[in-house]
Amino acid sequence: MSVQLEMSPLQLKELLYKKVLIESAVDLSEVEVYWAPTFDFEGVKLVADLAVGVAKDQQDDPRSFMVEMTVAIPNDPEDGKRAPYTLDIQAQAWIEVADGIPKDKRREIVEVNGASLILGAIRELVLQVTGRSGLGPMLLPTLRFLGVGSDP
Numbered sequence: 001m002s003v004q005l006e007m008s009p010l011q012l013k014e015l016l017y018k019k020v021l022i023e024s025a026v027d028l029s030e031v032e033v034y035w036a037p038t039f040d041f042e043g044v045k046l047v048a049d050l051a052v053g054v055a056k057d058q059q060d061d062p063r064s065f066m067v068e069m070t071v072a073i074p075n076d077p078e079d080g081k082r083a084p085y086t087l088d089i090q091a092q093a094w095i096e097v098a099d100g101i102p103k104d105k106r107r108e109i110v111e112v113n114g115a116s117l118i119l120g121a122i123r124e125l126v127l128q129v130t131g132r133s134g135l136g137p138m139l140l141p142t143l144r145f146l147g148v149g150s151d152p
Contacts, residue, residue, distance in 0.1 A: 009098035019090040025075045028134045034084040036138035043081035047072040067114040068092045084135040
């Protein structure tokens with residue numbers, strides 16, 4: 001089935017990783033319990049932080065935003081269930097919004113959709129790095145952002 005494509009009003013202009021920490025959380029002898037491709041994330045503590053800023057010269061008519069996101073699985077014993085890998089990843093993206101988007105909606109759109117773009121990149125990074133790791137490739141679960149932009 002063929003689909004028609006058009007430019008999104010939100011454009012990811014650049015994405016950089018400021019911090020990448022991915023390490024096995026358990027000994028490889030526990031691979032049967034922690035085999036990442038079949039691991040169930042229910043009960044694992046996932047942490048995400050998001051910050052959004054606008055260019056100084058665009059306070060009145062913001063179109064260029066910087067979005068910084070940190071995603072972590074701390075695997076602290078008191079947090080509950082352990083994941084196969086401990087991770088702490090910080091990414092920074094520059095996102096442009098089209099003129100057609102109302103000024104009062106731009107930040108909210110960038111928070112929700114920009115965060116989704118960055119999380120997709122982080123998921124791929126984790127999958128790629130863990131693909132050659134002893135506990136197997138780990139794909140982070142698909143996540144919803146609660147408390148960003150609007151009510152769940």
